[in-house]
Amino acid sequence: MAFHTTTLAVHTGRRETVRNLTGECESFLADVGAREGLLNVFVPHATAGIAVIEAGAGSDEDLLDALGDLLPRTDRWRHQHGSTGHGRDHVLPALCAPYATLPVVSGRLALGTWQSVLLVDTNRDNPDRTVRLTFLG
Structure with a gap:
């Protein structure tokens, strides 16, 4: 049995x-x-x-739009620190x-034809992320 892990530093920016x-x-x-x-x-x-999900072909933007519809960036959220609407990022x-x-x-990853592994980040207050990859085999 093999176990390997690493982290990726990902800069997502402020959008x-x-x-x-x-x-x-x-x-x-x-x-x-x-x-x-x-x-x-x-x-x-x-x-x-x-x-x-599928990457590109508009799917990335569609996902962000759908999340924006479900979780609007307004001041309605009880979690209020950070930029306006930051509470939705916690949901x-x-x-x-x-x-x-x-x-x-x-x-190799056994993904479907159009599937990709995507980091989704709606938090404009935190431009840097860590992603942990762990293989067990």
Whole structure:
């Protein structure tokens, strides 16, 4: 049984963003010589999440728009520190979990044709994130 872990430093900036991490995940798996097992992707922040959806082709912006509709950036939130609407950022992980566990087969992520591993960050107050990758196989 193999266990390998690392962290990625990800600069997301001061605007809502969706960042594709699929390449970094694949590189990590290659670097540790992964064959068969599971990759856990975890963002240890109270205001960010991981999504496994299509990247590009407008899906990134559609996801942010949908989150904006569900969680408007207004002053209605009880959690009031930070920029206006920051309380909604703390609700995001309930809809977009801070982790994903993915199968690894023959050293590669076993994703569907259009699936990618994405960091979702709506928090404009925190421009830097950490993502932990852990392989168990």
